Amino acid sequence: MSDTQAGQIGEDDHGHPAASKARLRLWLKLLKATKHVEAELRENLRTAFDTTLPRFDVMAALYRAESGLKMSELSSVLRVSNGNVTGIVDRLVDDGVLVRVPVDHDRRATTVRLTNAGREQFAAMAARHEAWIDEMLGGIDTSEIRAMTDQLERIASTNAKREG
Template sequence: MRKRTETDISEPLDAETGLHARPNDHRTELRLWLRLLTCANLIEAEIRKRLRERFATTLPRFDLMAQLERAPDGIMLGELSRRMMVSNGNVTGLVERLVQEGLLERQVSETDRRAVRVRLTPHGKTVFAEMAKAHGDWLGELIGAMDESAQEDLWARLGVLKASVHKASEHDGAC
């Protein structure tokens, strides 16, 4: 990561930082949205970097393996796509590479050759367990400046926000 220079100081680090200079010019909802987005982006970028550096893997591969870790009997490819909110083609490509590395196995349905179930191999379970432990440790480190009660409070408040978003989405017919 490059060090910020004096000429960089006038440029905000992110959209939220740019609002800091004139907070009263912007609605609280906008400032809150940008704060949430900034935090999520910062955490995700750091997790992506650490996965790449320590395990030579990507966040989508980690996410796919996490879905499979929760389903010992495996998951159909279409269901996996739905859970990960990506196209079937994206999942198929990820699965193919993970199968080649011996982390996943495919099972083709005897009744419908188009239906494919995938699951972690024993080696895949071992590799994922190591990644999941590191992932949890990293989140603890990144969020660790907040004490447990502050984390619980934020969790509850974000639950209220989530409910608000769901309610507004249903009302507007977006869901």
């Protein structure tokens, strides 16, 4: 096993730890792969369903929350500001995909949820979305997927501990 394979930290030609450079290259490759997959998904959603990825994301969050979500909860789930979600929700309501429901005992708050038509529309999009992902990542076998998933979960867990 080489020094790099064993995880020993050497130095690169500039005196920086080699592991640090490798981690930077890994991040750049993850970012490039993510951007490629996201761009293809955006194009597929546009051409197949005349929709956008943010609209798909809003519908996905609400599909999982059958009883709906308050706007603040939806923003939190999507990790975006209320302002970013409001315009998307407005258009989805206009399209008959979502409905706003007043929250009992809070006149300022509303819950949004998918209509039956919205649930059906999202189910069709989700099935195609899964097929597109399966096609794009089809060259990765299940053992590699498990290993990559474990590593990504470890990264997320480590960073969550730093934040909290």
